[in-house]
Amino acid sequence: MSEPYFEMLWDCAQCDARGLLAKTHRHCPNCGAAQDPAKRYFPEPGQEVEAKDHRFVGKDWLCGYCESPSSAASAFCGNCGAPKDGSPDVAPVADTPTSGPAPAPAATPKTAQPTAATHTPAGNGHRWLIGLVLLVLVAAGSWLYQLFSKHDETVQLVDKAWTRQVAVERFTAVRASDWCDSLPTGAYSVNSTREQRSTRQIQDGQTCQEVRTDMGDGTFSKRQECSPRYRSEPVYDNKCSYRINRWQVLRTDTLRGGSALAPAWPTPLLANNLAGGGSLNTLGAERLGSRTETYTVNLASAKGKNWTCQVDPALWAAMNSGQSVTMKVRGTGGAVCDSLALLPR
Ligand SMILES: [Zn+2]
Ligand SMILES: [Zn+2]
Known part of the structure; x- marks a missing residue:
């Protein structure tokens, strides 16, 4: 593979030389200290140095004697000469999107003892808090029990x-509207207009970002990772407004009473009866609707x-x-x- 590789960087802990090349500088060019592969980091974008004619042969291995990295191709440590013999590989570094020099390694915590000492009172405070929470739970529980208990x-x-109520319905012409592809039977006086019905997602280019991968041998590779980008676009359709004849609740007649009066249904007067026998399903006809009591x-x-x-x-x-x-x-x-x-x- 001849894809371009770029140098990872490292900082010398002995002399504070910074931005050393991880592939080229196995030892600090300033003081001669061996490279610590755990302190490799990605360069700032735009400040990348290409590792010319580099061939990837595998991750570096970590010397068990002096902890310096050696190429997978060499059988002996480049620093102390110890044999490879089952030495572990260097752990690759993950690139962070806001990449820059890795933060200076935090001072190794020599204060392990004091932190352990301050742990005990904190633990007691914790137990005290748990006790309080339990107490509140028990109080809330008994209160809820009283609330929901029955006697x-x-x-x-x-x-x-x-x-007792009886609805009176009248056969009436009403206005309604629907999408024209679901027009009910019996619709008349139909007018259609264009209206937005939904939106659809249209691919509109793609969003790309550069992904950098630590190869573990002092270099990293770059590749573009792209994902499609979408924009939403309105979808138009025909909307139909129309008239349709339907039974509509016109009014509700009610009768009420107490223990003195036996329950009875109201007997509404219907318009078609008054008109002397207008047949059903002509406009203005009336009929009895639902009953409730x-x-x-x-x-x-x-x-x-x-x-x-x-x-x-x-x-x-x-x-x-x-x-x-x-x-x-x-x-x-x-x-x-x-x-x-x-x-x-
Ligand atoms: Zn140095
Ligand atoms: Zn060594």
Whole structure:
């Protein structure tokens, strides 16, 4: 492979010579100290030095005696002459996007003992915090338990009410709009306009960045890594506005009453009946729509607390004023209406 290779850099720890070439300078040209491969770094972009006619033969190996790097091609250490014999390879350095000289190696921590000593009080503080958190959790738990707990209560029926409703629908011409490819049957007076329906992603060039790889032999290689870039573009389609005849809820008739009046359905007057037999599906015709009914009871405890519950018609009919019933009540004071039951007489 004849791709171009560039020199990694290293700094001499003995004499502070900086920016030495990792491939060319196996020893510091200033003081003669051997290169430390752990301190190799990538040069600033634009300050790269090509390793001319370099051939990659493998990562350097690390001498077990003097820790200096030697080419994979040589069987003996270039610094001390020790044999290669199973010596490990140099660990490659990762390039950072904001690449520059590697930060000066941090002073080796000689303060291991003091940090260990300051660890113990911190550990105690930790335990104390865990205790506090547990305490809060237990308090919150018991509070939640009270909130969601239920108890049985005997309550009395104060009064009861019912509501019955019937919707009246009229066959009406309404305006609506849809995408023209999903126009409902029966649409008329159709007008179409162009409108944006969606967006589509169009490839618009590509974004490239340079990726540098440490070859581990004092050089690095460069290659371009590109990914497609997109822009969004509106997609237009035909939108249809139209008229269509539909059954629309015109009004809702309601009847309500208490225990004195038996529940009954309202009987709405319909326009087509008044007109003397207009047939259905002509504009202006009316018909009965959906029916709904609700049954409520007001309950009170001996202590004067009040609840309102919706119940099913059968239970509502069986309950009489002054009658006692049982019901579950939540810790928050709310009634569990589903639990309502008549007391055996
Ligand atoms: Zn030096
Ligand atoms: Zn050596």
